[in-house]
Amino acid sequence: MKDEYDFSNAEQGKFYMPVEDIQIPIYLDKDIVSYLSEKCQANPEGLQTLVNDLLRKDIEIARRVAL
Numbered sequence: 001m002k003d004e005y006d007f008s009n010a011e012q013g014k015f016y017m018p019v020e021d022i023q024i025p026i027y028l029d030k031d032i033v034s035y036l037s038e039k040c041q042a043n044p045e046g047l048q049t050l051v052n053d054l055l056r057k058d059i060e061i062a063r064r065v066a067l
Contacts, residue, residue, distance in 0.1 A: 026051075036050055036051065
């Protein structure tokens with residue numbers, strides 16, 4: 001390590017990302033990916049959109065049941 005570092009050209013917060021903007025990866029089992037990929041062929045928007053739509057529907061069902 002150097003005794004001294006030059007930070008005169010440094011930019012504060014250059015790589016800062018708010019916690020709200022960080023997306024965590026979700027890993028699906030192979031059988032789930034296989035099934036959804038087949039269904040996704042009819043959906044040109046892709047696998048991510050299909051999974052999001054299915055999860056939204058599940059959340060809606062869970063909310064209805066919880067009442």
